[in-house]
Amino acid sequence: MKxxxxxxxxxxxxxxxxxxxxLQRPGERSSSGETGQLLVHFDSTAIDRIEMRSPTxxxxxxxxxxxxWLTSPxxxxxxxxxxxxxxxxxxxxxxxxxxxxxxxxxxxxxxxxSGVLVRLSAQGTEKAAFVVGKPTSTFSETFVRKDxxxxxxxxxxxxxxxxxxxxxxxxxxTIFKTDAGSITSVTYHFGDTTFTxxxxxxxxxxxxxxxxxxxxxxxxxALSSIxxxxxxxxxxxxxxxxxxxxMKGTQLRLYRDATKGKYIIQTSETPQWFTASDxxxxxxxxxxxxxxxxx
Numbered sequence: 001m002k003x004x005x006x007x008x009x010x011x012x013x014x015x016x017x018x019x020x021x022x023l024q025r026p027g028e029r030s031s032s033g034e035t036g037q038l039l040v041h042f043d044s045t046a047i048d049r050i051e052m053r054s055p056t057x058x059x060x061x062x063x064x065x066x067x068x069w070l071t072s073p074x075x076x077x078x079x080x081x082x083x084x085x086x087x088x089x090x091x092x093x094x095x096x097x098x099x100x101x102x103x104x105x106x107x108x109x110x111x112x113x114s115g116v117l118v119r120l121s122a123q124g125t126e127k128a129a130f131v132v133g134k135p136t137s138t139f140s141e142t143f144v145r146k147d148x149x150x151x152x153x154x155x156x157x158x159x160x161x162x163x164x165x166x167x168x169x170x171x172x173x174t175i176f177k178t179d180a181g182s183i184t185s186v187t188y189h190f191g192d193t194t195f196t197x198x199x200x201x202x203x204x205x206x207x208x209x210x211x212x213x214x215x216x217x218x219x220x221x222a223l224s225s226i227x228x229x230x231x232x233x234x235x236x237x238x239x240x241x242x243x244x245x246x247m248k249g250t251q252l253r254l255y256r257d258a259t260k261g262k263y264i265i266q267t268s269e270t271p272q273w274f275t276a277s278d279x280x281x282x283x284x285x286x287x288x289x290x291x292x293x294x295x
Contacts, residue, residue, distance in 0.1 A: 036094070038094060038095065039093040039146055039155060040091070040120075040129075041091065042120060042122075043122070043127070044084075044087040044088065044090075044091050047063070047120050047121065048062065048121065049062050049063070050086065050087070050120055050121075051119040051120075054115070054116045055113065058072060058073070059165070059170065060072035073167055074233070076171045076172070077171070077172040078170050078171065078172060079173065080172075082170055083170070085162070089162045090130075090163075093144060094155060094156045095144075095153040096141065096153065096154045096155065098151055099143070099152050100152040102150070103150050105152070106150075106152065109134060109152050110134040111131045111132075111133035111143055111145040111152050115132055115133040115134070115145075116131065116132040116160075116163045117147065118130055118131070118163055129146070129147035129148070130147055131144065131146075131147060132144055133152070135158055140157070141154045141156060141158075142154070142155050142157060142158060142159040143155075144159065173227050173230075174226070175252070175265055175267060175276070176223070176226040176267060177224065180220050180221050180223075183220050183223060183248065185197070186223065187246040188243060188244070188287075188288075189241070189243065189244040189245075191240075195288045197211060197216065197291060211293055212294070213293075215290060218283070219284075219291070222283040222284055223284060226280075226284065227276070228265065228274035229262070229275055229276050229280065230274070231275070232273035234273075236264055236273060238257075238264050242254055242256040243285055245284065245285075250267055250269055251267065253265065253267070254281060254285070263275065263277075263278070263281045
């Protein structure tokens with residue numbers, strides 16, 4: 001064997017030995033296989049307060065009279081579906097490898113103050129608390145740590161998507177919601193043009209002309225549940241509405257923002273302003289010609 005080859009083998013062997021001892025240094029180790037344990041466990045039906053603290057601020061959701069409300073950084077009805085999913089996810093964070101118990105290494109995994117600290121309480125008593133860190137390189141796992149413990153684990157799933165959210169992501173984005181069968185009249189205002197689609201006995205009509213049943217059915221279904229993409233908490237000045245829609249005593253005013261491909265929306269029921277993408281709004285906007293039955 002050549003002298004240069006022997007030297008290379010010796011160097012590689014030394015590097016292997018150094019790497020072994022570095023990885024096995026006290027307080028930082030990796031276990032093989034899955035632990036199969038849960039990070040935390042609690043009665044999700046009893047939880048009435050969720051607090052999520054991150055470097056960008058603190059978000060608090062409280063359950064009041066059976067309904068979830070965002071209470072910090074602002075007060076607004078919370079999306080109950082999102083909240084229930086959050087609690088379900090928190091209750092089934094499955095641990096895999098233990099990667100470190102060295103507190104000095106917590107910033108590497110973002111399970112220190114740079115992560116998201118989640119606290120869950122019931123009637124003033126904390127039931128669970130944990131930190132969600134950064135995802136692993138595969139984005140299918142996440143570094144986590146139980147609050148008060150030095151142990152950092154890899155947990156199954158991309159948890160940032162559930163726990164690292166803006167306050168607006170947790171707000172109820174419902175603009176208007178009702179039972180489709182309860183809608184019996186819809187009035188459209190396009191500038192100086194106004195028409196009303198109404199259910200007369202069992203037939204939908206516009207000014208005495210029969211409407212297309214399929215087109216009306218699709219429209220009414222779309223109008224029964226209108227969702228926003230986001231919120232505007234200031235007071236915009238969008239000018240005259242592109243279209244106004246009236247139904248069941250509620251008026252919706254829609255303003256087209258062509259530069260951003262969306263609509264700004266306000267209803268007569270609330271001072272809150274919303275934004276919605278074109279694809280959400282287009283099924284709601286119909287001209288008379290779109291609804292009148294052919295022939």
